[in-house]
Amino acid sequence: MKMYPINDVRNVCILGHGGSGKTSLTESMLYLGGACDRLGKVADGNTVSDHDSEEIKRKISISTSVAPLEWKNTKITILDTPGFLDFSSEVLQATRVADGAIIVVAAKSGVQVGTEFAWKYTTERNIPRIIFVSKMEEENANYNKVLDDLKANFGKTIAPFYFPILEGDKFKGYVNIVKMEGRLFENDKIVDVPVPENMLEIIEPARQMILEAVAETDEELMEKYFNGEEFTPEEIARALRKGVENNEITPVLCGSSFTIASIRKLLDAILDFLPSPDEIAPMVGASGEAIVNAKTEDGVPLSAVVFKTIADPFVGKLSFVRIYSGHVRTDATIYNSTQGVMEKISKLYIMHGKKQEEVNILTAGDIGAIPKLQYTNTGDTLCSKVSPVQLGGIEFPVPQLAKTIRPAKKGDEEKISTALARLREEDKTISIEINNETHETILRGMGDLHIEVIVSKLKEKYKVDVELDDPKIAYREAIRRKVKVEGKHKKQSGGHGQYGHVWIEFEPVESDSMIFEEQVFGGSVPKNFFPAVEKGLRESCLHGVLAGYPVVNLKATLLDGSYHPVDSSEMAFKMAASLAFKAGLAQANPVLLEPVDHVEIFVPDSYMGDVIGDINKRRGRVLGMSPVDGEQQIIAEVPASELAKYATDLRSMTQGRGRFIRQFERYEDAPPHIAEKVIAESKKNKED
Numbered sequence: 001m002k003m004y005p006i007n008d009v010r011n012v013c014i015l016g017h018g019g020s021g022k023t024s025l026t027e028s029m030l031y032l033g034g035a036c037d038r039l040g041k042v043a044d045g046n047t048v049s050d051h052d053s054e055e056i057k058r059k060i061s062i063s064t065s066v067a068p069l070e071w072k073n074t075k076i077t078i079l080d081t082p083g084f085l086d087f088s089s090e091v092l093q094a095t096r097v098a099d100g101a102i103i104v105v106a107a108k109s110g111v112q113v114g115t116e117f118a119w120k121y122t123t124e125r126n127i128p129r130i131i132f133v134s135k136m137e138e139e140n141a142n143y144n145k146v147l148d149d150l151k152a153n154f155g156k157t158i159a160p161f162y163f164p165i166l167e168g169d170k171f172k173g174y175v176n177i178v179k180m181e182g183r184l185f186e187n188d189k190i191v192d193v194p195v196p197e198n199m200l201e202i203i204e205p206a207r208q209m210i211l212e213a214v215a216e217t218d219e220e221l222m223e224k225y226f227n228g229e230e231f232t233p234e235e236i237a238r239a240l241r242k243g244v245e246n247n248e249i250t251p252v253l254c255g256s257s258f259t260i261a262s263i264r265k266l267l268d269a270i271l272d273f274l275p276s277p278d279e280i281a282p283m284v285g286a287s288g289e290a291i292v293n294a295k296t297e298d299g300v301p302l303s304a305v306v307f308k309t310i311a312d313p314f315v316g317k318l319s320f321v322r323i324y325s326g327h328v329r330t331d332a333t334i335y336n337s338t339q340g341v342m343e344k345i346s347k348l349y350i351m352h353g354k355k356q357e358e359v360n361i362l363t364a365g366d367i368g369a370i371p372k373l374q375y376t377n378t379g380d381t382l383c384s385k386v387s388p389v390q391l392g393g394i395e396f397p398v399p400q401l402a403k404t405i406r407p408a409k410k411g412d413e414e415k416i417s418t419a420l421a422r423l424r425e426e427d428k429t430i431s432i433e434i435n436n437e438t439h440e441t442i443l444r445g446m447g448d449l450h451i452e453v454i455v456s457k458l459k460e461k462y463k464v465d466v467e468l469d470d471p472k473i474a475y476r477e478a479i480r481r482k483v484k485v486e487g488k489h490k491k492q493s494g495g496h497g498q499y500g501h502v503w504i505e506f507e508p509v510e511s512d513s514m515i516f517e518e519q520v521f522g523g524s525v526p527k528n529f530f531p532a533v534e535k536g537l538r539e540s541c542l543h544g545v546l547a548g549y550p551v552v553n554l555k556a557t558l559l560d561g562s563y564h565p566v567d568s569s570e571m572a573f574k575m576a577a578s579l580a581f582k583a584g585l586a587q588a589n590p591v592l593l594e595p596v597d598h599v600e601i602f603v604p605d606s607y608m609g610d611v612i613g614d615i616n617k618r619r620g621r622v623l624g625m626s627p628v629d630g631e632q633q634i635i636a637e638v639p640a641s642e643l644a645k646y647a648t649d650l651r652s653m654t655q656g657r658g659r660f661i662r663q664f665e666r667y668e669d670a671p672p673h674i675a676e677k678v679i680a681e682s683k684k685n686k687e688d
Contacts, residue, residue, distance in 0.1 A: 001068060001350055001357060004075040006278045006294060009365040010270055011077045013094040016104035017114025018083030021134035023049045023061055024257035025104055026080040032263055033069025035352060048353035049080040053460060054453055062453060064090040064308060066320065066351045066367055071267045077367045083114045085656045086450035089396050089429040093307045095121045096394050097322035097367060100274030101129040107141035111149040113656040119154055128244050128274055132266055133254040136164055136171040143254055150252065159213060160206050160252040165196060174254060175199055177207050178236060185261045213249050214239040244273040277365035283324050285389045292325045292389060294364050301387035302326035302334060307394065309378045311425040313461055319370045321382065324391065327363040337388045338380035343373050378428060396428040398661060399444040401647040403451055406441065408465035419462035423454060430454060438472045448648055473641045474595055475678060476667050477544030478553045479588035482507035487580025489572050499564035500572030502533060506584040509555040514541050518558040525561040532570035533558055536577030545585045546592055547682035592675040593667035595640040602631045603658040610653055618642035637665055
């Protein structure tokens with residue numbers, strides 16, 4: 001692919017709900033632009049975008065795919081993103097580096113949760129967008145209903161530029177409202193026709209709305225509009241482009257990925273309405289210390305962001321970059337300002353799905369890939385050492401669905417660890433941690449599908465089978481009354497015996513760890529045995545008397561005892577303390593404590609009742625509610641044992657619109673029926 005000047009470049013991400021037709025649309029655009037020689041299909045597993053084995057197997061997009069095409073002497077780089085919420089991190093990566101967006105909405109389904117998130121992401125980053133109503137060829141496609149949905153959800157910026165021409169229920173063409181021209185599809189060609197008279201009544205209000213939007217972009221145009229003067233085609237085109245770039249106008253187009261002629265006009269619209277890299281606002285450094293203008297001239301310092309990483313076990317590490325200013329050549333040495341290290345560039349690629357085209361240079365506006373960067377991660381800034389800058393990275397959502405993960409075969413622990421580290425390089429919404437208390441490896445992901453894909457990749461790519469389970473709950477034990485008990489360890493078996501004797505008082509206090517004191521008078525227990533008593537008690541606290549969980553909120557005071565001048569030893573007093581511990585806790589009204597989490601849930605108003613009712617069913621307490629950025633924030637405290645599958649349940653309850661964060665708050669007495677169940681399970685596990 002030849003090099004293009006920056007004003008002839010477009011970087012466009014394709015967003016929308018899963019199944020809305022994003023990948024099919026991308027395939028049609030690539031085919032029209034000559035970037036592929038055949039029109040692949042998702043069902044056949046032969047599209048440019050969905051090239052990963054998991055995508056082909058599942059027939060869905062899992063990761064963002066990058067593929068450029070050439071259209072009317074302009075390079076359009078397409079970033080085709082997944083629509084399923086489990087892979088939202090891939091969408092965030094694409095919107096970080098795109099200058100424009102196509103939001104795809106299926107004509108039959110209308111606005112769905114993925115559409116809402118696409119709108120949210122583009123609004124947050126102020127990305128100009130076009131809405132493309134896809135699958136117009138399908139039965140029960142309803143363009144007017146989709147328009148009503150769009151306006152209801154996203155407001156007055158929605159501007160239908162096209163209206164479909166139907167023959168019965170068949171999509172045969174469209175009317176360009178801006179130009180008031182009819183178009184019919186004949187095979188792969190577009191034929192000009194008059195605007196059907198029966199459509200004029202529907203079209204006129206939409207056209208007037210567009211003309212009003214045009215007038216609002218400029219004072220002179222506003223004056224012409226009020227004077228009843230016609231706008232020239234040039235004035236309309238210029239004003240609409242300005243309105244789209246400022247997100248004051250969102251054009252709505254329609255078509256079908258299987259009606260290639262309709263995709264031609266979408267490609268034209270990308271050129272007409274979406275900005276080139278030099279037309280977007282300057283990129284401001286992360287700490288505000290520098291402003292980066294998109295320029296390619298010699299002498300302009302390099303600045304680039306790594307927005308995606310692929311860590312293939314055979315090919316190696318591949319870092320996807322967007323160049324914001326300057327250029328980078330092969331064999332150059334550049335500075336990673338995020339990590340504070342230099343990196344050597346051996347090769348540069350332009351990506352076409354999974355295919356790599358080697359190039360010698362990437363310039364401002366380009367999206368490419370660099371192999372085998374040693375220290376660089378997703379979100380890092382690459383720049384000139386002489387003119388360092390840090391551009392903003394990517395803020396990824398916190399994964400909330402937790403599973404324990406272990407090898408299906410003994411001896412594969414290291415293989416799992418290495419493989420998960422590689423996957424973590426690719427996907428920042430994968431979290432791995434070792435629970436030191438339960439000795440489990442905890443894998444966290446965005447949802448069931450995300451976890452399922454991770455497990456499948458471990459097997460297919462890294463040849464390691466794993467087993468999953470729900471994480472164990474870290475219960476605690478405590479006492480509720482003060483007791484004084486005796487512990488005596490006496491053993492005689494010839495030669496030196498063992499003798500340790502203590503009286504210890506146990507009482508409940510507020511403390512995460514045991515408090516130890518001694519109040520021994522008269523040397524009944526020599527001072528040199530105090531540490532052994534304390535050690536015996538602390539070791540005993542690791543396993544309580546009810547279900548073997550650690551004991552907290554405990555104070556132990558050594559009051560009295562006795563010793564033998566020959567047979568007493570540190571080990572004997574340690575054993576005596578342990579015996580006292582078991583006897584004392586059994587008499588001190590022991591209770592099981594369960595962890596309670598502080599939970600903040602964010603949902604639209606319409607789901608408030610269902611979510612609050614569900615919290616109550618989970619033995620939770622709602623502490624407060626408040627509006628936050630158009631959503632309702634519900635603050636609650638919920639037992640951790642009730643939240644094991646909450647990520648999945650909340651998504652189901654809110655059709656994917658709800659999200660939550662949680663953190664440990666404190667321990668509370670577990671209800672009797674919960675305690676009985678946990679204690680019974682503990683006894684059964686010991687027997688097994």
